[in-house]
Amino acid sequence: MNIIAWVVLGLLAGAIAKAIYPGYQGGGILATILLGIVGAFIGGSLGVLLATGRLALAAPTFSLPGLALAVIGALLAIFIWHSFARRTI
Template sequence: MSIIAWVVLGLLAAAFAKAIYPDYQGGGILSTMILGIIGAFVGGNLFTLVGTGTLQITAASAGLTLAGILVAVLGAIVAIYLGGLIRRSSNA
């Protein structure tokens, strides 16, 4: 997937994930895009793990399809959750 497709997928995934996730996340458009790209990477690799039973670290797991966006959104929700856990543990 090209870098432009990753940016578009990242923005879409993070925007949907931030709208779905009930906690306040903050951040601007750059952090939203990075969160979405991380979510697409995490979600795509988890989807590959569940589907094949093997962990295959690859950047081309999620694409600009409806299924790819759904997987990226789920991965972004996981990334938001893990980021919240890290922030809460560092504040305690």
């Protein structure tokens, strides 16, 4: 997948995840894109784990199921981020 597709998938997944997750997350457009890209890797890796039983670093394709995996991964990334941010403050 080329870099433009990664940015678009990251922006979409990050924006959807921020809209779904309750509360204020902060961050601008760059944080949303990075959150979505990290979420794509988390979601893709979880998809590979569920499908094959092996944990491998993977990313979903640019499709509706891939976007759904990226959003799920981005929601997990937000949850993990907030868990660590609450402990340090």
